[in-house]
Structures are given as structure tokens and as C-alpha cells.
Amino acid sequence: MANTTPPNSPSARLKQLGFAFPFRKKGQGNAGSSIEFTDEHDFYKALKQEPSGSYSVSGKGMWHGGIHVTEAGAGQFLDLKHGLRSITEGELVAWRLNRTYLVSEIPAQNGKPAISAPYSTGFALVRHTMEFPRGTTLKFFALYMHLQDLADYESDTTLTRPAYWSTQFKVTGFAMDKPHASPNGQVAPAGQQGLRVRVTKPHGTILGILPQGAQFSLSRREEDWGQIKDTHGAQMFAPTVGAYVNPDAAINGWVFLGKENGGPVVEEIMPDSSLDCVVVPTTPVHINAGDLIGHLGRYDSLSQQTSNRMVHIEVFCDDSIKSFIAQGQKWIADNGAHELAWLQLGLPKDPPILRVDRSTTLYLAANQPGENPKQTGVIQVASLAELARQPGNPSKEATAESDGQKLNWWKVDSADALGNDISGWVREQSFAGGKVTREFAQKWVDFQTLEDAHDPTHTMFATTKAFVDYAIGADVPEPGALGKLSPLMASIYRALYQTGDGSKAADELCAAADNPWTALRMSRLIIKHESEWANPDKWKQLIAEIEKQTGPQAQHEAEQKRIEKLVWWDDVKVHLTDLPGSDVFHIHPIALAGNFLKAGGCDCGCNYVNQFNVTRWNGQVVHYGPLYMGHLALEHSPALRRLSDSGQMTDSEHRILVAMSANEGNIDGVQAYDSEIFTAGACQKTVNATGKGEFSTQVAEFKISNEAAYQRLFEKCGWTVETQGADSRTAKMYYQDTEVTGAVKITGDELHAKLREGCSAATFGMKIKQKPLASIVNAIISDEFQDKQAKDFVDRLRKVIALIPDGYAYSVGEYFKSDLGRAAALDQHVNRPNNVVKDVGSALKAFFLTHPSVQADPSTWGQSRITYESQIVAYYGEHRHMNDCHVRFGKLRSKLS
Secondary structure, three states: OOOOOOOOOHHHOOOOOOEOOOOOEOOOOOOOOOEOOOOHHHHHHHHOOOOOOOOEEOOOOEEEOOEEEEOOOHHHHEOOOOOEEOOEOEEEEEEEOOOOOEEEEEOOEOOEOOEEEEEOOOEEEEEEEEEOOOOOEEEEEEEEEOEOOHHHHHHOOOOOOOOOOOOEEEEOOOOOEOOEOOOOOOOOOOOOOEEEEEOOOOOOOEEEEEEOOOEEEEEEEEOOEEEEEEOOOOOOEOOEOOOOOOOOOOOOOEEEOOEEOOEEOEEEEOOHHHOOOOEOOOOOEEEOOOOEEEOEEEEOOOOOOOOOEEEEEEEEEOOHHHHHHHHHHHHHHHHOOOHHHHHHHOOOOOOOEEEEOOOOEEEOEOOEOOOOOEEOOOOEEEEHHHHHOOOOOOEEOOOOOOOOOOOEEEEEEEEOOOOOEEEEEEEOOOEOOEOEEEEOHHHOOOOEEEOOOOOOOOEOEOOHHHHHHHHHOOOOOOOOOHHHEOHHHHHHHHHHOOOOOOOOHHHHHHOHHHOHHHHHHHHOEEEEEEOOOOOOHHHHHHHHHHHHHHOOOHHHHHHHHHHHHHOOHHHHHOOOOOOOOOEEEEEOHHHHHHHHHHHHOOOOOHHHOOOEEEEEEEOOOEEEEEEEOOOOOHHHOHHHHHHHHOOOOOHHHHHHHHHHHOOOOOOOOEEOOOOOOEEEOOOOEEEOOOOOOHHHHHHHHHHHHOHHHHHHHOHHHOEEEEEEOOEEEEEEEEEOOHHHHOOOOEOHHHHHHHOOOOOOHHHOOOEEOOHHHHHHHHHHOOHHHHHHHHHHHHHHHHHHHOOOOOOOOOOHHHHOOOHHHHHHHHHHHHHOHHHHHHHHHHHHHHHHHHOOOOOOOHHHOHHHHHHHHHHHHHHHHHHOOOOOHHHHHHHHHHHHO
């Protein structure tokens, strides 16, 4: 069947990956809260503290395909307790977890004491897919190496454990649920107790009881509830004494994971089969940008007895990176200036990156050259959103320049030809001072692929012997000169240092990360090289060459043993067919995240600021306020399709949500014209007059499940949510912005009034500037929050059908099997949740008054059930206590009958 979706339909939006830096920035002081990095330049400043392990040359002159973060180096400036995070959305396709660290043992020798050096072979490998333009994709992998072992998590219970681990749960002695007595009154034996398994959470039909001591694994977890994937042979007790229970009945059932009877009803355990080996799951584990990967593991030195914690982070892909970049650049060259072309992809039309070329004059003030101008000696790329956070930025031109446009001037930091820090003003398009352009992240501006011959033993030199001469300071002519480097390293050197004789090229490459501007340029090099995590025999060649000069060394043997334990490529490749061969292109992980963090353009929805209309609500008093209707119906949301495709939503649930959501609003709709502070989203959740409400709770839950996205979409844009302890039901929303609130954090009546400023009878029907709610639109239309909205809608439906109507013992779902009946109940619950059990109960009472011979148990209705239910639903639909019940029910009936 042909795709009939119009090219400019919101449902045709090209999915863009969200990105996050792998660590958060450490807060100020002992109690300071950590914050997100928003500028890649700040991360390079932290990496400057790393003594070795820089991209793409280590401090010792070896090839290095990633970056190191150590506790004593960059870790001084990072929130290490918060942990290492995924740089973007993807699938965990392989990992290894050490039960305890492996240990390298080096005996005492030559008067030096023995060394016992723990090290981690733990890693996580995540697969990602990026698309741009439509139909052109890049598959790439992110590797996180030397992760913390299980023993360290067990000794420090304050650390959050990664969610992707293949953990199991064991029913504890605190789980004391028992089967119900049989119809003849027989009670369960004393030993038959454990944990109830239900069809749905939290009040669904009981499927059976898992005995104390039984072990099970989960397919998904939602707060204090989990859905069972496997019971590993455990047999349930029947829900009623004497009844039969299917051996597989627990699969897909839900169990409570919290505390009862004074303690936890389950304990999390790690099966031996998932420790100290490469795990390649049959079904990859989805992960979001910013989700926890792990924490720094031990990697102690082989030359001195000192403790060292570190991680290695790298990104790699196959040769398709070259065509992917080329096709993206061609599309932008052909279409980048056309707003409609971006609209058809559902992407921002404005370039988010400011690029300042070499030899550009930085003015002393905006549009004022002045005397003694400073001229750049490096290329600077900066996020316009990041520049806008700096005081004074931007400065708007008072009069147009010769091109007839009035544009922004930006104050930027750079360096001169000697590497000295300078700053000054540039126009956001080329001007008399030099070349300045606005660029799209998808253009991969200044990124360059390099592929040349390199030393097979991973040194920076053309031969292994040349490396050894350099490393030991041999008396040879120009040991570190450019001519001694491999062709690949010579290309890297000239990409960084365009002038000079290269007589100390090796020294300069080893120290390249010490200069943030050189580090920035290095980060834009995408380099093809054999991976460090394959083919351990190459190290034997290197060690053999070194020992020609030094003789046998115990640490060399220990190093070779380490390497044999560290490699994983072949073990993964045998299960993961799309893992490329080990000769791959490497991408700097901070450069990748930094470039595409800028891809969203208006970080806080600036493109929605002027899209709000003043409308009114005719209550007892006429109220005026801002309204943005939105454009994306839940029916067309990619999030709804993702739920269906992943099996997390049934076809019936899909039909119900599509029909019922039409009675509410678009997934990106926001209004602030009634008694609530504001209302947002497909389910029209509110922030009430106190700052609490269903939307506040939803954001609090979102913060727990995807903190990186919460930080990016809400907190960075002035919105925060605060709770009492971990109870999301106590959540309260606040807003704070220098321009809007004078940097004061407000909620309640103050926020209610602030959002309605400029709304009156005089402005009715007009568009007004609405910065706070523009960022709410931007947040709720994001892929991450769309997923949250869709999932919450499904969960709400399941909650509704589990309700027990007043006066009856069976659930709404047992009475209402039809899509129409369940949609009507959901429709009322969204608007008047407390009335559902009352009104369904009233509808049942009215039915049984006219049908006294019909039993209350709907399972006894037999062939008459459809007839009986249709009568009950018809009465209920027309008698629900809620606004516009007749109109809303009529719409549901037209869609679902």
C-alpha cells in the first residue's frame, strides 16, 4: 500500500536523536547540585586535566580511538556519583560486568615491591542510528569501557545501578500473599504464601502467587511494579485453593516490587550467567540519551601501587560515514535556505551554529571596529543558544548594513595566531571583519574524514622501531620528526598544525589536548584505524620490539595478559552481524554530542514564542489567556506507533486512544485561560492553582525516568518540578527566568497571573509573546515527552478499566469489554476522575432494575453479553457527570461503533 501521508504532515517528522554529554558538571560546594554541560568547550577544558588517553594520540605516543575520564583528572570537575551516561538514544547490544575486578600481579623485582593492580574489563556497547536527509541513515556504535564491578555497587548502595543489567528478582519472606479460600471454605496450607501476580497493575485480576524464594526476570519496570518476562521454572500457587493455574500464567503478569509487612517483597540478584562474560541480548535494550551506563571502574597502574578509577569512551562506525556526511551536505546546499524543505522534514529551519573563520577581526564593540583589532588564528564553532546565555548577547543592529539586513552581533571567545585567548564582536553573517556563517549541525561543519596507512602495532610512527626509539630517547636523528610518523599520523598532524617544520611533530601530537583550540580541531577529525579492542596479537609485536631494547619485563607480560582479557570484538561479532569489521572510523564522542546538541536550534522553543493567540473562557467571570492549539494529534504521533510496534499497546487500546484523544487536544497543545495555571498535552493535564496537578506529576515522573531530557527540556528552560521526597504526587511546578520573572522562582497565583499578562478584551484574537509556555510546547512535542504522554494515556486506560464501580464487585473492564465502553470511561476519567466509579455504578444499577434476573457477575452473561453491555454503555455515556457528555459520547460512538 502506498504511503499517503502528506510530506508536510507532522507525522512525517524526521526523527532526530537527542544528545547528552557523558557526565554532568559537578556542582559548587559540597552540597551543590550538579548541572548539565551545555557547551562542548567546557568539556574540553575538563579533559585537559587528563594525563593520558586523549583522542587520537595518547600522551605516550600510541593511537587512541577515544577519550579517558579519570577520577584524578577530568573527574575533578564532573559529577562522578551521578555516573556515566549514554550520549544519545540507542540500543544496548552487548556488555560485560565483572563480579569483582581482575587483578594483575607483578612480583617484587630489582628492589621494587610487588604490585597487585585491579583492573576492569567491564564495558557497554550501544548501537545508534541517525537519519538525514530522509532515507539516508548512519549506524554507529558508542563504547564505554572499564566500568565499575558488581562488588563496588554492593559495597556502596547509594549508587544507582544500570537498568540494562540482566538482573533477576527473588521473592523474599516479606511477601505473604496467600491464595483465597476455596468455595467450600478450605484455606491454604501455611507454606503457600508469596507474591501475587496480576493481569494489570495495581488492582488487576490475580493470576497466581509466586512462592517465597522463587526467582523471576522482568521485561519492563514502572516505578514499584514490574512485568514478568520469565519465572525460570518457578511454579505459582493458584489464586484460589484447589484451583488450577497454568504453568506459564505468570508471563506478562505484573508484580509489586515495593515494601510490605515491614520489608521489601523482592530482592534484586545478579545471576552467575550474566557475570564475567560478554552478554549479547537476543533483544537489544532501549536506552535514552542521558541514561545511566555505569560508573568509573578500577584500572590501576602496572608500574606503581596506586589506585586509579577511569572510563574509556569512544564512538565508531563503518565507511558509510563518508557518504552519509556527503549526502547531508548536498541536501543542505540544495535545500538549506528553503523553509518548506525543513518543514517537510519537521526540523527547525534556522541554523543553530555560529562559525567564525580564521583571520576574522573581532570588533571591540558591536559594529564598531575601533583601534588595535584582534584577529582570530583558529576556527570557532559555537551554539547560538549557548552564546545567547552570555550577558549582552546578542546585540541587534540599529541600521542595516550594505546587504539591507539588520542582523545580530555576537560576542565570541577565540584565540589569535599565537594561541592567546581573545574575545570580541562579530556579525552573524560575513561582514567587513571576515567570514562568519550560520551552519546546520547536519552539515558536519569542519568535520574531516582521514584514512591512511598506520603502524599495525598502534603507535603513531611509521614503524614500531621508530616508536621505541622515540619512547626510550634513543640517540637517533630527529626521533620525533614529522617524517618518522605514519602516513595517517602525518595527515592528522597537518590537519592540526598547518605551518611549521614538524621537527617535533610527535611531541606536539602527544600534547595536542593541552590546548583547547587544538583539542577542538582534533575533535573534528574522523579517523579510520583498527580498533584497540580486537586482535590482541598486535601487542605481542610491540612488546617484542620494546624488549629488544629493555630485555624481558614482568609488567610487559602482565600488560599482554590484560589486553587478552580486555578485547571483546570477536565475541560480539559472532552474535551481532551488523557490527563492522575492526578497521573502523572513530568519532570524538564530545564533538559528536556537542555538534548535535546544537541541532535543535531554539533550545527552549523560541519558534513558538509568538504563536499564542489570546482567547477567553466564559465562566462565571470572563477570563482571558493564551492558547496554542498545536498541530500534532495523538493519532499521528510517532510515540503511539512506537508503543504499538514494540507490543506495549494492544490494537484495541490503540483504537480507544485515537478516538478518545480527539475529545481532548493535540499532543503539543497548551492553554492558560481558565482557573488552572495551564493545561498541556494530549490528555490535557493541568498545573492547578497551587502549582500541583497531573501535569506536574507527569513531569516529576519524566524527571525520574529520563533526567537528561528533563534537564534539557524543562530545567534549562526555566521550569523546575519539586517533590516531597520521592512521591511524584506531591510535585509542584515553578518557573524562573531573568527576562520574565526577574530571576525570581514563582508558582501558584503569581505564576497564574504572569502567564496571562497582555491578555484582555483589547487583545482578544491577537497573537502575543509567550516565552514560558513556548518552552512547554517545545518540551511536550519532543520525542521523549511524546513517549511519556502516549505511555501515560495507555496506563490511564488500564487504570480505569481496573476500577470497581460503586456497589459492585467486578471491574469496569469486566463489564465493559467493548472499545466504546472503555473509551467512554476513559473520557470521563480524564475530565472528572472521581465520578467514574459512581456513574458506572449508577448505570449498572439502572440496568439491573430493569433486568432483575440478570446476575451481577458479567462472566455469566453468555451470548447476551454484547446486548447487555451496549445498553449499560449507552445509559452511562449519556448520564456521565462531566462537561459536554452528550457531544463527547456521540463523537466516540461515531468512531468506535
